[in-house]
Amino acid sequence: xxxxxxxxxxxxxxxxxxxxxxxxxxxxxxxxxxxxxxxxxxxxxxxxxxxxxxxxxxxxxxxxxxxxxxxxxxxxxxxxxxxxxxxxxxxxxxxxxxxxxx
Numbered sequence: 209x210x211x212x213x214x215x216x217x218x219x220x221x222x223x224x225x226x227x228x229x230x231x232x233x234x235x236x237x238x239x240x241x242x243x244x245x246x247x248x249x250x251x252x253x254x255x256x257x258x259x260x261x262x263x264x265x266x267x268x269x270x271x272x273x274x275x276x277x278x279x280x281x282x283x284x285x286x287x288x289x290x291x292x293x294x295x296x297x298x299x300x301x302x303x304x305x306x307x308x309x310x
Contacts, residue, residue: 213288225266233288240283274306
């Protein structure tokens, strides 16, 4: 399984939010979904939940993450995707969810 990652434009992110991007993209599943609790425990170099929330919110505001349900988030298929899923299907799902929450 290959992950295709767009590194061209990361929307003027802070250094910490930018550092979170690579593990976020690599740990997301083939549908570009990530469980926030699992992710924050796996990437444990930020120990304070308020700090996590700050950078998670920044990634949301910059259009990199959108919430699917209480614990699951989707990473923008414009940022990364796997060859195990249809890129077009991921973009369609992203647009539906992102537009519904915006």
